[in-house]
Amino acid sequence: MNKNCIASLLFILVVLTSTSTKSQSNYNVNLIPAELKSNARAVIRKDLKKLEVFTPERAVLTVQYAITVLNKNGIDDGIFKHPYNKFMKLNVKKAIVYDFNGEKLKKIPFGDMYDFSAIDNTTTFDDNRMKVIDPEIRDFPFTVEYEYELVFKGTLNLPSWRPYPDYEIAIEHSEMVIQAPEKPGFRYFERNIERNPNISKLGTGSIRSWSAENLKAVKEEPYSGPMTDFLPTVDFSMNSFSINGMPGDASSWNSFGKWIYDLNKGRDLLSVTTAEKITKLIEGSHSNADRIKIIYNYMQNNTRYVSVQVGIGGWQAFEAETVDRLSYGDCKALSNYMQSLLKSVGIESYYTLVYAGSFGSNIQKEFPSNQFNHVILCVPDRNDTLWLECTNQSIPFGYLGSFTDDRDVLLVKETGGEIVHTPVYTSEQNQKITKAQVTLYENGFGEVSVLTIHKGIFYDEARDILLSDDTDRKKKIYQSIQIPHFTLKDFELKESKDKIPDIAINFNADLGNYSTMMGDNIFFDINLMNKIDESPKKMKDRLSDIQIRRSTSEIDTIVYSFILTHELIQVPDNITITTNFGSYHAEFIYANHQLTYIRKLELLKGIFPKEEYHKLIQFFDDISVADHKKIAIKMVK
Numbered sequence: 008m009n010k011n012c013i014a015s016l017l018f019i020l021v022v023l024t025s026t027s028t029k030s031q032s033n034y035n036v037n038l039i040p041a042e043l044k045s046n047a048r049a050v051i052r053k054d055l056k057k058l059e060v061f062t063p064e065r066a067v068l069t070v071q072y073a074i075t076v077l078n079k080n081g082i083d084d085g086i087f088k089h090p091y092n093k094f095m096k097l098n099v100k101k102a103i104v105y106d107f108n109g110e111k112l113k114k115i116p117f118g119d120m121y122d123f124s125a126i127d128n129t130t131t132f133d134d135n136r137m138k139v140i141d142p143e144i145r146d147f148p149f150t151v152e153y154e155y156e157l158v159f160k161g162t163l164n165l166p167s168w169r170p171y172p173d174y175e176i177a178i179e180h181s182e183m184v185i186q187a188p189e190k191p192g193f194r195y196f197e198r199n200i201e202r203n204p205n206i207s208k209l210g211t212g213s214i215r216s217w218s219a220e221n222l223k224a225v226k227e228e229p230y231s232g233p234m235t236d237f238l239p240t241v242d243f244s245m246n247s248f249s250i251n252g253m254p255g256d257a258s259s260w261n262s263f264g265k266w267i268y269d270l271n272k273g274r275d276l277l278s279v280t281t282a283e284k285i286t287k288l289i290e291g292s293h294s295n296a297d298r299i300k301i302i303y304n305y306m307q308n309n310t311r312y313v314s315v316q317v318g319i320g321g322w323q324a325f326e327a328e329t330v331d332r333l334s335y336g337d338c339k340a341l342s343n344y345m346q347s348l349l350k351s352v353g354i355e356s357y358y359t360l361v362y363a364g365s366f367g368s369n370i371q372k373e374f375p376s377n378q379f380n381h382v383i384l385c386v387p388d389r390n391d392t393l394w395l396e397c398t399n400q401s402i403p404f405g406y407l408g409s410f411t412d413d414r415d416v417l418l419v420k421e422t423g424g425e426i427v428h429t430p431v432y433t434s435e436q437n438q439k440i441t442k443a444q445v446t447l448y449e450n451g452f453g454e455v456s457v458l459t460i461h462k463g464i465f466y467d468e469a470r471d472i473l474l475s476d477d478t479d480r481k482k483k484i485y486q487s488i489q490i491p492h493f494t495l496k497d498f499e500l501k502e503s504k505d506k507i508p509d510i511a512i513n514f515n516a517d518l519g520n521y522s523t524m525m526g527d528n529i530f531f532d533i534n535l536m537n538k539i540d541e542s543p544k545k546m547k548d549r550l551s552d553i554q555i556r557r558s559t560s561e562i563d564t565i566v567y568s569f570i571l572t573h574e575l576i577q578v579p580d581n582i583t584i585t586t587n588f589g590s591y592h593a594e595f596i597y598a599n600h601q602l603t604y605i606r607k608l609e610l611l612k613g614i615f616p617k618e619e620y621h622k623l624i625q626f627f628d629d630i631s632v633a634d635h636k637k638i639a640i641k642m643v644k
Contacts, residue, residue, distance in 0.1 A: 032052055032053055032073060033109050034052060034073060034075065034105045034109035034150040034152070035107075035108050035109035036075055036077075036107050036108075036109070036148050036150070037108075038109075039052075039075065039179065040179075040221060042221075042223055043177035043178075043179060043221060043222075043223060043224070044077060044177070045223065045224065046175060046223070046224045046225075046226055047077060047175055047176060047177040047223075047224035048076075048077055048078055048080035048081035048084065048175045048176065048224075049074050049075060049076050049077055049081035049084040049085065049175075049176050049177075050074065050075045050077065050176070050177045050178070050179060050224075051072075051073070051074050051170075051172075051176060051177070051178045051179060051180075051181065052073040052074065052075055052150065052179050052180070053071060053072065053073050053179065053180050053181075054070075054071075054072050054073075054170070054178070054180070054181040054182070055070065055071040055072070055180075055181075055182050055184075056068060056069070056070050056166070056168065056182065056183045056184070057069045057070075057184045057185075057186075058165070058166065058183070058184070058185045058186070058187075058243075059185075059186045059187075060162060060165075060185070060186065060187040060188065060191075060193065060245065061188075062188075062191075062249075063161075063162050063191050063245060063247050063248050063249040063254065064160065064161060064162070064249045064252075065158075065159065065160065065161075065162075066158075066159040066162050066165065067156065067157070067158050067159070068156065068157040068159070068166055069154075069155075069156050070153070070154065070155050070156070070157075071152075071153075071154050072152070072153045072154070072155075073150055073151070073152040073153070074150065074151060074176075075148055075149070075150040076144075076147060076148060076149055076150070076151070077147060077148045078147050078148070079145075079147065080175070081175075081176075082145070084172075084173070084176060085142055085144075085149070085151045086139065086140065086141050086142070087099070087102065087138070087139065087140035087141075087151075087153050087155075088137060088138075088139050089137065089138055089155065089157075090135050090136065090137050091135075091136055091137075091138065091157070092134050092135045092136065092321075093134055093160070094159065094160045094161050094250065094251070095157055095158070095159055095160070096157065096158040096160070097138055097155060097156075097157055098155060098156040098157075098158070099117065099120065099138060099140070099153070099154075099155045100154040100155055100156065101114075101152065101153060101154035101155075102114070102115035102117075102120075102140050102142075102151070102152070102153050103115070103151070103152045104142045104144055104149060104150070104151050104152075105149065105150040105151070105152065106146075106149060106150075107148055107149070109150065112144070112149070115140055115142060119140070120138055120139065120140050121137075121138065121139040121140075121141075122136060122137070122138050122139075123136065123137060123139075124136055124137070140153070160250075160251075161248065161249050161250035161251065162191075162245045162248040162249065162250075163248045163249075163250045163255065163257075163322075163377055164377055165243040165244060165245065166243070167240065167241060167242045167243065168181075168183035168217055168239075168240070168241040168243075169234075169235070169238075169239070169240050169241075170219045170222060170238075170239050171222065171225060171234060171238045171239070173234075174224070174225055174226060174227045174234075175224050175225075175226065176224055177222060177223055177224040178219060178220075178221070178222040179220065179221060180218070180219075180220050181218065181219045181220075181222075182216065182217070182218040182219075183216065183217045183218075183241065184214065184215070184216040185214065185215050185216070185243065186209060186212060186213070186214045187212055187213065187215075187245075188211055188212040189211060189212050189213065190211065191245045191246060191247040191248075192245060192246025192247055192258060193212075193213075193243070193244075193245055193246075194243070194244050194245070194246065194374070194376075195215070195241055195242065195243050195244075196241065196242045196243075196244075196371055196373065196374035196376075197240070197241050198235060198236075198239070198240045198241075198371075199237060199238055199239050199240060200217070200239055200240075200241060201239075202217075202218075204216055204217050217241055219239060225238065225550060226546075228546060228549055228550065228551050229543035229544060230543060230553045230554055230555060230623065231550075231551035231552075231553070231554060232368065232551060232552070232554040232614075233366070233368035235368055236368060236551060236552075236554075237550050237551040237552070238550075242371070242374060242376065244257055244374065244375070244376035244377075245257065246258040250322065253266075253270065257375050257376050257377070258375065259375050259423075259424075260372075260375045260417060260423075260424040260425070260426055261422075261423035261424050261425070262375075262423060262424070263375050263376070263377070263417070263424050264360075264417055264418070264419045264420065264423045264424015264425065265422070265423040265424065267322075267358070267360065267417075267419045267424070268358075268419050268420065268421055268423070268424075270322060270323050271323060271324050271339075271343060271358065271419075274323075274324055274325070274326045274327060274343060275327050275343060275346060275347040275350060276326065276327060276328055276347070277327050277328060277331060277347050277348070277351055278328060278331065281331050281348075281351075282351040285302060285305070285348055285351050285352055286351070286352055288301055288302065288305060289301050289302065289352060295354065295388055295389070296388060296390075296393070298352065298354065299349065299354060299386055299388075299393060299395075299404075300404045300405075302345070302348050302349060302352070302354075303345065303395055303404050304404070305348070306341070306344065306345045306348060306397065307399075307400045307401070308400075309334055310330065310334050310335060310336065310341055310344065310400070311334065311335045311400060312335070312336070312337065312338075312341065312398040312399070312400070313335040313336060313337060314337050322339075323339070324336075324339035324340045324342070324343035324358075324382075325337075325339070325340035325343070325344075327343060327344045327347035327348075330343075330344040331344065337398070338381050338382040338383075338397065338398045339382045341397040341398055342358055342359075342382045342383060342384045342395075342397045343358060344397070345384050345395060345397045346358055346384055349386065354386065355386075355387065356384050356385060356386040356387075356395075357384070357385040357386075357387070357418040357419060357420060358382060358384065358418075358419040359382065359383050359384060359385045359394075359416050359417065359418055359419065360379040360381075360382060360416060360417040360419065360424075361379060361380075361381050361382070361383055361411050361414065361416040361417075361429070362378055362379050362380055362381070362414065363380055363381035363410050363411050364380075364410065365409040365410060365467075366556065369414050369415055370414070370415050370416075370417075372415055372426055379417065381410075381411065382397075383395060383396055383397065383407070383411055383416070384397055385416075385418055385427070393405050394407050394411075394429060394430065396408070396410070396411065401474070403504035403505065403506070403508040404504065404506070405506045406506060406507065406508055407429055407430060408463075408464075408466075408467045409464055409467050409557070411429055412429055412430060412431065412432055412557075413428070413429060413430070413431040413432070413557065413612075414428065414429055415427070415428055416428070416429055431612070432463045432464065432507070432557065432558070433558055434558035434559055434560040434609050434610070434611070435560065436462060436463040436507045437462065437463035437464040437465065437557055437558060437559040437560070438460075438462045438463060438465065438559070438560045438561070438562070439459065439460070439461055439462070439465040439559075439560075439561045439562075440459065440460045440462075440561075440562045440563075441457065441458070441459045441460075441536070441537065441561075441562070441563045441564070441565075442457070442458045442459075442563075442564050442565075443455055443456065443457045443458075443535055443536070443563070443564070443565045443566070444456045444566050444568070445518070445535060445565060445566065445567045445568070446567075446568045446569075446570060447518075447521065447522055447529075447531065447567060447568070447569050447570065447571075448570050448571065449529075449570070449571040449642065451520050451521060451522045451523065451524060451529070452517070452518060452519055452520065452521065453517075453518035453521050453522070454515070454516070454517055454518065455490070455493070455515070455516050455518055455535070456513075456514075456515050457512075457513070457514055457515075457516070457536070458511060458512075458513045459511070459512050459513075460509050460510075460511045461509055461510045461511075461512070462507055462508070462509040463507055463508075463559075464557055464559060465559070466508050466509055466510055469510040469512065470510065471483065472484060472487065472500065472510075472512070473500055473502055473510055480500070481495070481498070484498055484512065484514065488514070488516070488536060489536045489537065489538065490516065490518065490521075490535060490536045491520075491521070492518065492519035492520050492521065493516045493517065493518055493519065494516060494517045494519065495514060495515075495516050496514075496515045496516055496517060497514065497515050498512065498513065498514035498515075499512075499513045499514070500512055500513075501513075527641055527642050528576070528639050528640070528641050528642075529573075529639070529640050529641075529642065530637050530638070530639050531637065531638055532635065532636070532637060532638075533565075533579075533595070533602075533604045533636050533637070533638045534563075534565075534604070534606065534634045534635070534636070535563075535565050535604075537561065537563050537606065537634075538631070538634040538635060539627055539630050539631045539634050540631065541631070542624050542627035542628045542631060543620075543623060543624055543627060545621075545624060546620065549617045549620050550617070551617060552614050552615060552616060552617045553588075553614065553615040553616070553617060553619065553620060553623055554613075554614050554615075555588065555589075555610055555611060555612050555613055555615075556612065557612050558609070558610060558611050558612040559609070559610050560607070560608065560609040560610075561606070561607070561608045561609075562605075562606070562607050563604070563605070563606040563607075564603065564604070564605050565603070565604045565605075565606075566601055566602070566603050566604075567601060567602040567603075567604070567638075568600070568601050569600065569640065571642055572642065572643045573600075573640045573641060573642055573643060574640065574641050574643055575597050575602065575638075575639075575640050575641075576639040576640060576641055577639070578595050578596075578597050578602075579593075579595050579636055579638070580595075581593060581594045581595065582633045584626065584629050584630065584633070586622065586623075586626045587611070587613075587615060587619070587622075588610065588611060588613075588615065588622075588623055588626055589608070589609045589610040589611045589626070590607075590608075590609050591606075591607070591608050591609075591626075591629070591630050591633065592605075592606070592607045593605070593606050593607075593633050593636075594606075602638065606634075608630065
């Protein structure tokens with residue numbers, strides 16, 4: 008018997024010893040500890056994963072998984088959903104449903120399994136597919152058990168171990184066992200792991216295992232980072248990997264970046280006609296930034312985004328000539344195309360890998376591996392580095408926005424990869440400025456004219472209104488205005504596509520019953536439309552540190568005029584609140600029969616200890632009290 012055969016038998020023996028008692032589970036719901044049912048919509052009874060890495064070209068993952076769905080909120084958790092493609096073959100081996108007592112209700116036939124494209128989108132070329140099994144049981148609680156196998160053709164993307172799949176799910180038992188050879192360089196990266204893995208030698212490799220038992224369900228917490236920041240997570244990677252027969256090296260960011268560079272090498276060629284067109288376009292431009300902007304606008308006006316995930320297309324860009332001919336591409340293809348256009352006139356730029364998403368976690372710099380889902384372009388400039396988002400045909404030149412701002416990214420150079428950081432927008436750049444003129448009448452009604460300028464992160468939010476049609480635009484403006492009892496008369500939107508873009512929304516409205524009369528006195532809220540009504544909810548035992556993702560500032564200036572003879576009963580004292588999380592200031596000025604209210608709120612980006620959460624709540628409580636100040640005026644007859 009050869010060594011490989013002996014090693015495989017030993018691996019099977021170790022796995023069977025580790026999981027034999029757990030695989031023969033009793034799924035009676037009464038056996039679930041009461042503390043696991045608390046705050047849970049579902050409980051994972053077992054999640055046993057066994058990954059065997061044979062070579063850089065092949066790995067196999069086997070999974071035994073059972074979950075008890077406690078109520079209707081957990082219906083989706085009981086449905087089996089898993090993607091597959093030409094590099095990841097999926098074999099479902101078992102699907103069984105059990106009742107409350109753990110008695111078998113039915114075995115789901117494989118013929119009842121749905122199999123369809125993973126992305127239902129006409130602007131996508133994708134060979135990713137999805138297998139779905141719906142137990143179609145609504146008599147809660149019930150348990151569903153699945154067994155399946157994934158065969159990987161390449162080891163670029165190894166599965167991670169994350170016992171918690173989501174909030175409000177408890178875990179009775181979760182385990183990850185990995186057999187991997189030492190020679191290709193198996194690595195792992197732990198976060199929030201209390202116990203060291205069990206490690207045993209096996210032939211020329213080793214077996215490592217991680218496990219967790221009786222983990223209570225976790226509630227989502229205000230101002231928290233991604234779950235991986237504070238819950239158990241182990242990521243895996245091979246130093247030497249292969250995908251589609253293309254070997255690569257992920258032992259360092261430099262070597263991984265070099266692999267990406269080589270994968271796209273020679274795909275930047277343009278036709279002579281296009282190169283000449285670009286040269287002519289930039290004639291007369293006076294700076295590098297001007298030339299880059301002209302070419303960027305050309306790219307935006309002549310292409311559209313289409314996701315391409317066919318074959319190696321998940322990692323390799325379309326050739327620039329293909330994009331030029333078809334006028335479409337995905338993030339890889341369009342970034343490569345823009346890079347090619349710049350190169351044709353002698354402007355250097357770098358293809359850049361990024362993990363995108365407004366609330367996405369940063370990559371782990373200590374663990375070189377494929378942690379990316381998007382590509383942008385970096386253009387070094389003598390005065391200021393430019394960053395270009397190439398998949399959005401309307402985003403302003405040089406602006407990244409919340410999708411890719413303030414995070415580590417990988418520049419892909421001929422010499423290899425280099426980790427750098429994308430721009431961090433300040434509170435002056437992420438700013439919302441509101442100026443309002445309010446006229447109040449004796450009967451409690453009034454009129455208001457408002458101009459609000461949304462910059463930076465607030466621009467991202469307002470852009471949805473700008474891109475809507477007239478009907479939806481009016482509806483969304485109504486929804487965005489926090490004034491009680493108003494009727495919108497007219498509105499106007501104006502966009503400024505500067506490097507820090509803004510959208511100005513100007514509207515006029517009638518106010519109905521804005522003020523309240525008691526005798527000869529009229530009372531009204533001084534804060535017209537930007538109150539904090541609720542503070543973050545209180546939590547007894549917070550798990551995560553406080554994370555304020557971005558610095559922002561809001562400045563409101565509201566001027567009240569009164570169409571009645573009156574006298575102001577009392578001008579409130581100015582209010583100032585200063586904390587580590589930010590600051591608040593409210594100022595009240597009465598002059599020339601007008602009352603001016605100025606409100607400034609600044610939140611500061613940062614990560615703060617979870618033990619200070621009560622201070623954050625107090626900060627917002629104090630702001631809420633200040634925001635709800637009432638003004639009293641007395642009518643003089």
